[in-house]
Amino acid sequence: MTPSKPQLPVGNALIGQSGGPTAVINQSLVGVVEGLRGHKNVKKVLGAVHALRGIVDGKFIELNKIGRPRLERLAQTPSAALGSSRDKPNAEYCRRIFDQLNRHNIRYFFYIGGNDSSDTCRIVSEMAKLDGYALHCFHVPKTIDNDLMCNDHTPGFASAAKFVAQAFMGDNLENAALPGIKINIIMGRHAGFLTAASVLARQNKSEGPHLIYVPEVPFSVEGFLGDVERVYKQHGRCLIAVSEGIHDSEGTPIITKLADAIERDSHGNVQLSGTGALGDYLSAAIKGHMGKDARVRADTFGYLQRCFAGCVSPVDAKEARQVGREAARHALLGVTEGSIAIERVSSKPYKVRYRLINVREVAAKTRTLPPEFIVNGNNISESYRGYLSPLVGKLPVIETIR
């Protein structure tokens, strides 16, 4: 993919941040800025305000004018500093984007986001090629869902997983102190990686989370009630992790069974987050099944899990920075299109390498939790801990005396 004598275009660079923010998405932004800094062919480094919308409206911020100390603070700040967007571009929208790139002499384009964002990158890159417009177009991976193909894991995921693990560590102890049945709803429409992260909180077999439900397994309310009753009889309490995206065997999300008015986004997705409806529904089902004696509670982690200030995995922060730098490096080596993937070299000691991949390998595709991590359809294996622990890093001390 790298030509032997690359002809690097001269012009400006543009960076956008798309989709749901993460705790480390600004590390990637700063990584790209650092990677481009000082190169003679790159004049301005612009940031698109609210992603695609900013491009279409010509709303940019000059990132190369920001000093290093401020950039470093920015890298440590959660959520997308440039602003994000959930617009789903069609061909006409991509045409408008491309026209703006042309107008502003953008020759290096970096789009930080998930699988939808990589598809936008692909379309824009193809338009440039058709028009014979020299554009180096890169997707920079980001998603707490951890659902990009070709990646061992994605930037943003480990910090969200750390939040889920720490929340469950506390909540398991709370559930042990005041025994009852507790449901926690975790983000994840199609992929259960983040919900599965709750297993990191489990100190031993009798501790919670006792049950873990991911969207990779069709959900049956009857089966769920039987599981909960069995665990409650055995331990006198039950702590449960549930993906917001659980659905029945026909693929219908459980949340649609109860919501009066289903809200959909521009991608046609049902609104799963920002409501306690699924937790309350499962809670009511348990109360109906087990009677009033059981103390049943549900919490929905919601948006807290992806941008909580101060809950960042150091490995995640470092890798998020590096994927940005790598994208810039390849662009300046003359590669005209691609995405950066994280590949694990070894777990002990933890080591990764960054691979340049074809953007079509990730575009609009979804990776799900491998079946070997799922146990009995209602739990997660200890082997998942081996996969996840090096990413999340050190967790708080837990000591018990009962």
Add this chain to the structure above:
Amino acid sequence: MTPSKPQLPVGNALIGQSGGPTAVINQSLVGVVEGLRGHKNVKKVLGAVHALRGIVDGKFIELNKIGRPRLERLAQTPSAALGSSRDKPNAEYCRRIFDQLNRHNIRYFFYIGGNDSSDTCRIVSEMAKLDGYALHCFHVPKTIDNDLMCNDHTPGFASAAKFVAQAFMGDNLENAALPGIKINIIMGRHAGFLTAASVLARQNKSEGPHLIYVPEVPFSVEGFLGDVERVYKQHGRCLIAVSEGIHDSEGTPIITKLADAIERDSHGNVQLSGTGALGDYLSAAIKGHMGKDARVRADTFGYLQRCFAGCVSPVDAKEARQVGREAARHALLGVTEGSIAIERVSSKPYKVRYRLINVREVAAKTRTLPPEFIVNGNNISESYRGYLSPLVGKLPVIETIR
């Protein structure tokens, strides 16, 4: 209160942890154990498993047999290590407690909890006096609600406030990145201290939280909708903090207006936490008022905010330890009954002292947010930041570029 020549009884000590757990309640437990360690009149130091229930059932753990390194780890672990209970003791229940103290030769009794727990302490102490049974009976303060009389603040509150602040720091940036209307429901039945802690996240006047509703001010849905519309028109977004305990001018909790089946605990309190119902209700009200164009989301922080592992204020941890030590110290000085209160000496530099107070000063009473911290009934003053910042300590770095 201290006799000049105290006659210290010889016997065992018993410690209980009551009510909702906190991130630092085990600091107080370890503080009492440390304070009693090595005194010749104190034989065993017992912990009551699940508080009053453990006392009545004679379920104890010998705390003085636990080594210092393990105790230190225990102190850093969130939630009540001994287990808690929400039992509301009547006179007969207190009689059974007192009988057990007598049977196990308990001469030093420490009960870590909120205002209900201090009342239990008072009753047990009075029974001992009536029977001529030598008992040194202490309440050790704890509550994330910060609602104990005579205290500048209470152990557990600052760590929960830190959680709320960090959650809002991230969520404000998220709300800025993907603009819309966002409601966050925070714990607090009668006192708005914890909800008010969201103000720590506010970087400047145009940043969120834009609106803060506490239970000290009667809540009107109409007024709320007007406030939200105004802020949304001004800033293009609106981040809102709401106490779970908000109620109308007649004192009826807003949550009871929508819940199909109201659940009450043994204290007769309506279940406010562990459900997303209030957030979903307010969310639906805004959608009804403003139409479908506005992106409206609600998160309920729930139990996460009181026991989240790894989110602890260092000041809170230190003070929680110290109130335990102080209770033990006074008991061994010959004081037969009391509670420890935290009094602020100064804010700059931050300094407190620990006062021995009469348990009747806190028993079954509730302190609420002083009116001077409440602005226009829908916001919190900057002066509250001055009160709270020294307790919460350093918060994560935030940098913005838009």
